[in-house]
Ligand SMILES: Nc1ncnc2c1ncn2[C@@H]1O[C@H](COP(=O)(O)OP(=O)(O)OP(=O)(O)O)[C@@H](O)[C@H]1O
């Protein structure tokens with residue numbers, strides 16, 4: 521059998537992942553048309569390319585359905601409880617850098633830090649009779665970070681896309697999302713808290729700790745590790 525390598529099927533991570541492997545002598549490509557989700561691998565025997573959504577790769581790694589996978593570490597840490605028991609980081613790939621931040625409306629001049637957010641959240645609850653809403657798709661990461669920072673009086677509302685629009689649309693008071701250039705935040709009159717990001721993410725190559733391997737697959741993985749180590 522072959523070592524299954526999961527790579528994002530589209531978007532910002534796919535091309536750069538192909539380039540990263542290409543620079544190490546492993547040519548990845550799509551077969552067939554642009555729209556066909558099948559791949560080919562040249563340069564190393566016994567590897568099968570599986571094209572998947574970036575958001576599904578953590579689950580496939582945890583289930584052991586793929587041996588290796590490339591996705592953002594933000595998605596792995598968000599989607600997998602005790603993520604480091606389920607996957608091993610083989611390499612940080614140096615692209616797909618993005619920061620998970622909490623942002624508030626520009627005009628909240630008194631809210632600069634997480635401590636300020638805590639005070640504002642308590643006041644918000646007193647004034648409005650409900651908890652301040654923070655829109656995000658990063659529920660686990662935001663809850664953990666806010667618990668650690670002692671911020672209590674808030675609720676998360678789920679937003680799977682266009683999260684920065686939720687404040688204007690009055691479905692949330694603040695957002696927690698990924699940013700890289702900051703343009704989307706600025707365009708939506710939002711400002712990140714000054715404490716720094718909750719998490720810094722980049723595209724990362726992971727190995728599943730849960731995928732069974734036979735002898736041939738183990739040897740293939742060793743060959744791949746050697747190629748990767750050469751950088
Ligand atoms: N603006 C950005 N700049 C750089 N990296 C980003 C940016 N936004 C998201 N990412 C990273 O890209 C990865 C893929 O996230 P994204 O939300 O784009 O997935 P997607 O392509 O929509 O995948 P899916 O098909 O699962 O919805 C994540 O790890 C994320 O951190």
Ligand SMILES: O=P(O)(O)OC[C@H]1O[C@H](OP(=O)(O)OP(=O)(O)O)[C@H](O)[C@@H]1O
Pocket residue numbers: 680681682683684697698699700701702703704705
């Ligand atoms: O700081 P910037 O460079 O402006 O990038 C940030 C934006 O990029 C991502 O969105 P994406 O393009 O993936 O769209 P979606 O999450 O809204 O679907 C992220 O969710 C932000 O909205």
